Amino acid sequence: MNRRVLATLTTxxxxxxxxxxxxxxxxxxxxxxxxxxxxxxxxxxAQKGKTAPQFEVATTxxxxxxxxxxxxVFLEVFATWCPHCQRETxxxxxxxxxxxxxxxxxxxxxxxxxxxxxxxxxELDVLNWVRQFNVKYPVAxxxxxxxxxxxxxxxxxxxxxxxxxxxxxxxxxxxxTYGELDAALRSVLR
Amino acid sequence: xLLLRILLGGxxxxxxxxxxxxxxxxxxxxxxxxxxxxxxxxxxxxxLPYLELMLGAYLIVGLFTRVAATLAAFxxxxxxxxxxxxxxxxxxxxCGCFGPKDTAIADWPHVxxxxxxxxxxxxxxxxxxxxxxxxRVLRRx
Numbered sequence: 191m192n193r194r195v196l197a198t199l200t201t202x203x204x205x206x207x208x209x210x211x212x213x214x215x216x217x218x219x220x221x222x223x224x225x226x227x228x229x230x231x232x233x234x235x236a237q238k239g240k241t242a243p244q245f246e247v248a249t250t251x252x253x254x255x256x257x258x259x260x261x262x263v264f265l266e267v268f269a270t271w272c273p274h275c276q277r278e279t280x281x282x283x284x285x286x287x288x289x290x291x292x293x294x295x296x297x298x299x300x301x302x303x304x305x306x307x308x309x310x311x312x313e314l315d316v317l318n319w320v321r322q323f324n325v326k327y328p329v330a331x332x333x334x335x336x337x338x339x340x341x342x343x344x345x346x347x348x349x350x351x352x353x354x355x356x357x358x359x360x361x362x363x364x365x366x367t368y369g370e371l372d373a374a375l376r377s378v379l380r
Numbered sequence: 381x382l383l384l385r386i387l388l389g390g391x392x393x394x395x396x397x398x399x400x401x402x403x404x405x406x407x408x409x410x411x412x413x414x415x416x417x418x419x420x421x422x423x424x425x426x427x428l429p430y431l432e433l434m435l436g437a438y439l440i441v442g443l444f445t446r447v448a449a450t451l452a453a454f455x456x457x458x459x460x461x462x463x464x465x466x467x468x469x470x471x472x473x474x475c476g477c478f479g480p481k482d483t484a485i486a487d488w489p490h491v492x493x494x495x496x497x498x499x500x501x502x503x504x505x506x507x508x509x510x511x512x513x514x515x516r517v518l519r520r521x
Contacts (some may be wrong), residue, residue, distance in 0.1 A: 193518045196443065203434065211427035 228272035232300075232342040238361040242352040243340040247298055249328035250320060254296050256352070262378040263294045263352040264371075267338050269301035270311065270319040272346040274365045279323040281368045286327040289375055295327040300338030300346065353378045381510040384500055385439050388452060391497070392436030398478045400429035413462050413486075439504070442513020449505035453498045460494035467491065 236243055242263070246255040256263060266282060268275035286295050304315040305322075316331040332338065342348045345363035351374045353359050360374040399406050407425035410416065416424065435455070438448040459477070463486040477490070484490070509515035 196518070200434075200438075200444065204431065207427050207430045207434075208423070211423040214426055215422040 228269060228274055228346040232338055233344050234338070234340040234342050236341045236343075236350060236358060236361060238358050240358060242350065242356050242358050245298075245337045245340060247296065247330035247332055247337060249296055249330040250317075251328035254294065254328065254330070256356070259294050260354060261292060261294045262354055262375070263296065263350075264289070264375065265337075265341065265350040265352065266297040267300035267341050267346070267348045267350075268297055269303065269346040270299065270305040270315055271301065271303055271307045274345075275347040276319075276323055278347050278349075278365050279325050281366070281371065283324075283326045284368055285371055285375065288372070289379075290327075292379060293375060297325070297327060297329045298332045298337040299330065300332065300335055300342055300348070302335065351375065351378055381504065381507045382512055385442065385445065385449070385504050385510055385513075388449070388497065388501055388504060389436045389439030392432045392439065392452060394436075395478055396429045396432030396436060400433070403429075413466050415462060415465065442509050442515050443518075445510065445513055445515050446505050446508035449501045449508060453501035453505060456494045456498035456501060460491045460498065463487075463494065464491045 234243070242256060244256055246253070246257075248254075264282075264285065266275075266278070268278075282295070282297070289295075299311060299316050302311050303309070304311045305319055309315070311331075311333075313331045313333075316329060319325070320329050330337075341350055341361075343361060343363040347365075348361070348363040349366055349371070350358055351360040351371075359378050403422075403425045406428070407421050410421045410425055432455075435448055435452055438444055439452065466486045467488060477484070504510070
């Protein structure tokens with residue numbers, strides 16, 4: 191086998207790998223599962239532009255009642271096992287450092303599965319998550335998944351930004367950049 | 381030079397093999413860098429492990445050594461740039477260098493490591509093909 195034949199075979203192999211990847215992605219069963227959110231089966235009734243559904247939870251920083259606060263609210267529904275939620279903690283911590291005096295932050299657990307992906311979720315699991323990812327903002331364990339059932343948009347994390355008029359100004363799932371969330375918070379603070 | 385070529389090839393083989401079984405996790409790792417649109421991330425996650433396996437095998441046997449080493453150098457440079465951009469933008473992206481179980485966070489030491497690998501690949505490309513290479517046999521044919 192000479193050099194030219196080997197070069198041709200190599201080119202064909204590379205082309206085949208790339209073509210197979212494109213075909214599998216756009217035609218195969220994996221298409222749609224590649225995204226920046228961990229899938230959740232729940233889509234709550236919360237909608238952007240509509241009044242935020244009422245909820246109250248006990249957080250690591252005290253009791254939080256949506257109806258009682260006069261500040262805009264940054265709400266995250268997360269799962270401790272979700273890698274996107276784990277990464278998003280660093281983004282939310284930066285926002286919390288910047289806006290903690292002007293915005294109420296609350297993150298609520300929204301899955302019945304724990305951090306290892308197999309055990310049941312628990313208060314301890316959420317507290318371990320807080321410690322492991324050095325989370326600074328208030329976090330709540332919601333055993334009945336009430337907030338998740340109201341706000342989840344089909345993926346973890348789901349983040350809602352609620353204005354002082356109690357309308358939802360932003361609602362999205364997946365990893366959201368610092369810049370996008372910063373702009374959204376600035377918008378409700380105007 | 382032979383040792384360097386085999387080390388680089390072995391590294392690429394290991395990286396490709398560890399990534400090959402879990403394209404969804406690899407896609408999540410790539411997407412976390414927020415540099416590429418989803419339509420590219422998906423196919424890239426499916427193809428990259430096998431391209432790395434090919435590159436590694438070619439380096440180890442010394443086939444098309446100069447081209448393979450040059451491509452490896454470019455690959456490591458791209459990794460270094462992606463990781464550096466994540467560090468600068470303060471994105472807590474996982475390195476994902478050796479598959480889904482590699483939970484190391486992208487940081488400056490990873491950038492330095494990839495730059496060192498790029499430099500080593502450049503040296504291999506410059507001195508190609510080196511000893512015990514299929515390229516030497518093909519030249520005689």
